[in-house]
Amino acid sequence: xxxxxxxxxxxxxxxxxxxxxxQVLDIPKLVVNEGEQVALIGQSGxxxxxxxxxxxxxxxxxxxSISVDGINLTxxxxxxxxxxxxxxxxxxxxxxxxxxxxxxxxNVRLGMTFGAGKADNQRAxxxxxxxxxxxxxxxxxxxxxxxxxxxxxxxxxxxAKPRLLLAxxxxxxxDPKSAESVLDLIGESxxxxxxxxxxxxxxxxxxxxxxxxxxxxxxxxxxxxT
Amino acid sequence: MNLIQIAWRNFxxxxxxxxxxxxxxSLGVGLVVLVLSVYGVISEAFTRNASxxxxxxxxxxxxxxxxxxxxxxxxxxxIENLPYTEYLEFLSKEKRTxxxxxxxxxxxxxxxxxxYAPFIGDGYAIPLALGDYFGEFxxxxxxxxFFEKLRHGPTLEQEFTFSIGRAFKEFSEEHSYFEAVVGxxxxxxxxxxxxxxxxxxxxxxTGHGHDLGFTIVGVMDPTGTPNDxxxxxxxxxxxxxxxxxxxxxxxxxxxxxxxxxxxESADVSDRVAKPDDYRLxxxxxxxxxxxxxxxxxxxxxxxxxxxxNEGFRAQAAAPVGEINKLMGLIVGPLKNAMLIIxxxxxxxxxxGILVAIYNSMNDRRxxxxxxxxxxxxxxxxTNIIIFESLLVAVIGAVVGWVxxxxxIAAYSGTIEDQTGVQVGFLTTTGNEIWILPLVVLLALxxxxxxxxxAYRTDVGSNLSD
Numbered sequence: 001x002x003x004x005x006x007x008x009x010x011x012x013x014x015x016x017x018x019x020x021x022x023q024v025l026d027i028p029k030l031v032v033n034e035g036e037q038v039a040l041i042g043q044s045g046x047x048x049x050x051x052x053x054x055x056x057x058x059x060x061x062x063x064x065s066i067s068v069d070g071i072n073l074t075x076x077x078x079x080x081x082x083x084x085x086x087x088x089x090x091x092x093x094x095x096x097x098x099x100x101x102x103x104x105x106x107n108v109r110l111g112m113t114f115g116a117g118k119a120d121n122q123r124a125x126x127x128x129x130x131x132x133x134x135x136x137x138x139x140x141x142x143x144x145x146x147x148x149x150x151x152x153x154x155x156x157x158x159x160a161k162p163r164l165l166l167a168x169x170x171x172x173x174x175d176p177k178s179a180e181s182v183l184d185l186i187g188e189s190x191x192x193x194x195x196x197x198x199x200x201x202x203x204x205x206x207x208x209x210x211x212x213x214x215x216x217x218x219x220x221x222x223x224x225x226t
Numbered sequence: 227m228n229l230i231q232i233a234w235r236n237f238x239x240x241x242x243x244x245x246x247x248x249x250x251x252s253l254g255v256g257l258v259v260l261v262l263s264v265y266g267v268i269s270e271a272f273t274r275n276a277s278x279x280x281x282x283x284x285x286x287x288x289x290x291x292x293x294x295x296x297x298x299x300x301x302x303x304x305i306e307n308l309p310y311t312e313y314l315e316f317l318s319k320e321k322r323t324x325x326x327x328x329x330x331x332x333x334x335x336x337x338x339x340x341x342y343a344p345f346i347g348d349g350y351a352i353p354l355a356l357g358d359y360f361g362e363f364x365x366x367x368x369x370x371x372f373f374e375k376l377r378h379g380p381t382l383e384q385e386f387t388f389s390i391g392r393a394f395k396e397f398s399e400e401h402s403y404f405e406a407v408v409g410x411x412x413x414x415x416x417x418x419x420x421x422x423x424x425x426x427x428x429x430x431x432t433g434h435g436h437d438l439g440f441t442i443v444g445v446m447d448p449t450g451t452p453n454d455x456x457x458x459x460x461x462x463x464x465x466x467x468x469x470x471x472x473x474x475x476x477x478x479x480x481x482x483x484x485x486x487x488x489x490e491s492a493d494v495s496d497r498v499a500k501p502d503d504y505r506l507x508x509x510x511x512x513x514x515x516x517x518x519x520x521x522x523x524x525x526x527x528x529x530x531x532x533x534x535n536e537g538f539r540a541q542a543a544a545p546v547g548e549i550n551k552l553m554g555l556i557v558g559p560l561k562n563a564m565l566i567i568x569x570x571x572x573x574x575x576x577x578g579i580l581v582a583i584y585n586s587m588n589d590r591r592x593x594x595x596x597x598x599x600x601x602x603x604x605x606x607x608t609n610i611i612i613f614e615s616l617l618v619a620v621i622g623a624v625v626g627w628v629x630x631x632x633x634i635a636a637y638s639g640t641i642e643d644q645t646g647v648q649v650g651f652l653t654t655t656g657n658e659i660w661i662l663p664l665v666v667l668l669a670l671x672x673x674x675x676x677x678x679x680a681y682r683t684d685v686g687s688n689l690s691d
Contacts (some may be wrong), residue, residue, distance in 0.1 A: 050686075058599060058685045079603055086601020093689065097596040101239030106227065113227045114601035160601070 003067070004164050004196035005032040005055065010064035012050055024050055026221040027064070030214070032164070037190060037197040039207040041214030048200035051216070052166045055198070056089045057081030069163045078108035086115030090157035090165040090195070092186065094172045095148040098141040104128060104152045111159030119159075127155035131185055147178030150186065158189050167188055167199040171206065183209060229606065233613035240586055247575075247582040248622045254572035254659060255626025256633075260646055263634055265407040265561040266655040271645035272299075272549045272557075279377040280352075281527040282542045284316075285516035285536060290543035291552060297354055297516040299452045300364040300547045304356045307472075310512035314538055315340040320338035326432060326539070331509030342637050347522025347532040350375045353514040358436070360457040363412045365426045367464030373407070376518070389413075391420045391444030394460050398443075402499035403463035403506075403581050406440035406568035409454040411643060420445065424457070425587045428469055438468040450647065467506055471511040558573040576668035579618050583611060583676040594680050595688035604681050612670065612678075619669030623662050 007030040013023040013173050018047045024047040032038050043047045043125050053059040053203035055066055060081075068071045068088055073081055090111075098107045108127055109119035128134050131151035133144075150170060157165055167186060183206065199210070207213045237244045283294040295302040311331075314322050319339035326335045340346075352375065355367030371392035373386050386393075389510035394405035408418060418424065423439040440459045448454055464470060519542070521527045527544070534542040594607045634641070635651040642648050 001427070049689075053689070058598065058689070082598070082603045084600055085599070089601075091599050093596075093599075097599075097689070099591065099593050099596060101235040101593075108233070109227055110232075110599055114597065114603075115234075120227055126663050156600075163653065 002034040003031050004034045004036070005198065006065075006067055007055070007066045008065050008067075010066055011062045011129055012047075012054060012059065013062055013136070015016070023222050025054070025061075027051070027219055028051050028221065030219055032198055035191070035194045036212065037187060037194055037210055038199070039210035039213045040198060040200045040216055041202065041204065041207050041213060042200060042220075045203060046069050046216050046223070047148070048202075048216060049168055051220075052091075052168050052198070052200060054197075055164070056091055056166055057085045062155045062218050070136060083115075086159060088163045090160065090162035092150070092157045092165065092167040092170045094169040096141070096146070096153040096173075098149055098152055098156070100141050101107075103138045103140055104133060104144065108155045108159050111156035115160045121222075124155075124159060127158055128152070130189065132156045147182065150174060150182050151180070154185055154189060155181065158193065158195070161193065162195060166199065167197065169201050169203075170199070171203075175204055180207075227433050229610050230613050230617075233610050233617055234685065236590070236610070237617050239573065242580075243582050243586065244618065250578050251572065251575035251618060251622030251665070252629060254575040254628035255623050255665060256630040257571055257626075258565065258661060259627055259630035259658060260633065261561065261564045262655045262657050263630065263649070263653070265557070265564075267488060267641060267645055267647045267649060268557055269553060269683055271647050272553060273546070277373065278636045279382050280350075280518040280520045282520055282521075282531055282534075283516055283523060283545055284312075284351075284520045284540055287539065287541050290541060291548050293516060293541065293543050294545045294548040296356060297518070299457050300356075300366070301452075304515045305625050307355075307513035307515055308517075309472075310353075310509050310514060313351065313353050313383065313514050313517060314509075316342050316346055316517065318343050320546050326509060328507045329506060329512070335509070342519075342530055342533065345521045345526040345533075346519070349520040349522045350374070350518075351520075352518045353461060353634050354516045354518065355461055355470075355513070358428055358464070358467075358513040359380050359431045360424050360426055362410075362431050363409075363416070363455055363457055365457045365459055365464075365563050367459050367461045369461050372458065372518075375520070378451050378453075384449075386449065387447045388444045389447045393443070394443055394458065396460060397499075399499050401441045401443065402503060403460055403466060404438060404440045405443045405463070406457055406459045407444040407446060408457045409582040410444055411454040412457050413442075414643075418442055426457075426459070426467070428467075431624065436469075438463070438467050448642075450642070450645075456572075462506060463544055465507045465512060469506050472513050474508075474510055572665065572668060575622070576665075576672040579615050579669055580672040580675060582618075583615060583673065584679065585667065587679050588678050591688045594683045595685045597691060598685045607683070608677045608681045611680045612673045615669045615673030615676075616666060619665045620662070623665040624687040627658070627661065633661070670689050 007027055010025060010027045011023065013021040015021045040048065050059065052060050055068065057076070061074055064074070071084060073084065076084060095111060099110065102110060105124055106129060107123040109121065112119045112124070125134065125137065128137050131154055133148060133151055135150060144149040144152065165186070170186065172184065173180055186197065201207055283293055283297045285297060286306040286308050292302050292305055296304050301414060314325065314335060317325070317340045322340060323336040325331065326333070350371060352371050356364060358365035370393055376386065378384050378386065389410065394407050397403055398405055406424070413419060414451055420442055422442045423440070425435045425439040427435050440463060446453065521530055531542040531544065534540050631651050634649050634653065638649045
């Protein structure tokens with residue numbers, strides 16, 4: 001089976017204000033296969049978001065390698081990582097992070113702008129339709145409910161047809177009923193487009209919906225040693 | 227979506243802040259455009275009107291600028307007067323003889339041609355007598371030659387024409403020596419026309435009125451020259467008004483001719499006027515304020531100017547040169563001072579752009595981080611900030627330009643009335659072309675700090691919840 005994500009011996013530390021540094025990640029191995037949906041459970045402050053940032057190329061690892069679709073991110077320049085992220089990674093945030101100046105449709109189009117250089121309006125509309133918001137395409141984030149905002153964020157993450165979707169506790173800020181539909185939507189969208197999904201969460205109930213669940217405290221040596 | 231569209235969205239999202247920043251910049255740009263336009267109007271009004279065909283203005287010794295201002299622009303006070311004999315120096319022997327015979331001058335004046343007559347040739351010397359007013363407007367005593375010889379317009383080819391009536395005559399059976407022509411603005415503001423009579427006041431607009439009145443026989447078409455705001459009267463009639471004759475010493479008193487026995491205050495209202503109804507002033511009693519002189523060939527003008535200036539009584543000034551000096555010495559530096567002030571206004575407005583965008587950076591760090599997470603490069607988010615600043619600059623510059631030119635267009639009628647310079651919405655000065663590049667440069671400089679801040683935005687920390 002093709003590996004979409006392969007992490008090998010990745011370490012990450014952050015400098016401390018008082019001097020020295022603190023290591024937050026030491027992951028010998030983590031693999032997500034093509035189209036696979038994985039829930040990664042971890043406690044708050046356990047390095048979940050840092051791991052997603054490393055996979056997205058927003059942070060660079062201190063050591064080891066991170067490959068997405070065969071591309072080793074740790075060998076890429078910052079510009080190379082930006083380009084890679086625009087084409088290969090979709091990101092759904094806990095707080096949606098829609099841009100308030102733009103409409104729902106424009107937010108989705110932004111998901112394509114930085115990779116392809118231009119936005120495919122038809123695909124943006126299709127995605128909004130798929131998340132049930134075709135009637136709200138000209139609404140700004142402030143005019144949408146939190147559940148609707150997260151749906152727009154999912155459509156935006158899917159816009160550039162990424163190989164890997166990273167979801168950072170996407171239901172943490174929404175009510176349980178909306179959370180169910182958001183989770184269904186993410187899972188279904190990834191299945192439809194054969195996108196690998198790595199979702200971090202601290203909620204066991206959410207993790208139980210996934211066919212595969214990994215525990216960060218088991219794969220991260222920094223946590224497991226303590 | 228391209229970066230300009232993204233920048234425009236950000237501009238609209240912070241509408242109040244963006245509009246206020248743009249407005250302050252547009253006011254600065256508007257002021258710069260107004261200063262340049264006002265200077266352009268002043269400059270054109272002065273340089274265009276510095277000559278209506280003549281090369282030199284001759285008057286008594288004193289300030290050549292003052293001579294130019296009072297004789298060409300009808301501004302400032304006349305320096306003094308020149309004796310009529312100084313005027314005769316510009317005339318041929320035949321013309322001198324004719325005038326001496328007619329006005330009872332010293333016979334010796336007929337023995338030679340005028341000292342400067344050879345320079346004049348086919349040119350002219352037109353006498354002006356100033357000092358009286360019609361309302362706020364200058365009364366100019368001159369001869370019909372003024373309307374025959376002088377030209378105006380960009381190429382100095384247009385003759386003076388009349389919207390109604392004609393040029394005054396030196397003598398007419400209807401109005402004797404008391405005919406007048408008024409400039410277009412005088413007619414409009416004093417509400418006078420053909421057949422109206424006015425009584426000039428002596429010395430200043432509120433001075434005492436003369437007993438003799440002049441009848442208007444012509445209203446000039448607008449010329450865009452100072453002549454629009456002058457009332458021209460026949461020089462012979464001007465001399466006949468009380469206080470206009472030079473007091474004579476006994477030795478200067480000419481022999482009285484038959485004409486001198488004529489009745490000074492003849493009542494000519496009910497009968498046909500005759501030339502000898504009035505005792506015209508003798509040459510010794512006559513003075514002129516200045517002379518408008520055109521040499522036969524322009525290359526003679528400097529030589530004649532030098533010859534006149536070497537004399538002890540008169541001076542000759544080149545109006546164009548004097549006005550250029552005035553522009554260079556006073557108006558130019560004043561314009562520069564105004565420009566510096568208005569440019570400072572623009573710089574303050576540019577600082578406003580900096581402050582507005584920089585202050586918004588705290589709010590938009592998350593937006594920048596999100597765009598980075600979506601694949602935007604550091605340079606991309608930097609460019610968005612720069613484009614946002616440029617949008618403010620371009621909109622501010624265009625709005626400022628439009629506001630200034632709308633104001634100019636709104637007051638174009640008044641400007642034309644006051645200066646004779648025609649301006650419209652699209653009338654521009656050469657320097658205006660530099661405004662947009664300058665404002666764009668200022669905006670670029672103003673954007674550097676917030677753009678640098680955007681470039682350095684830490685994605686990880688700003689995305690963390």
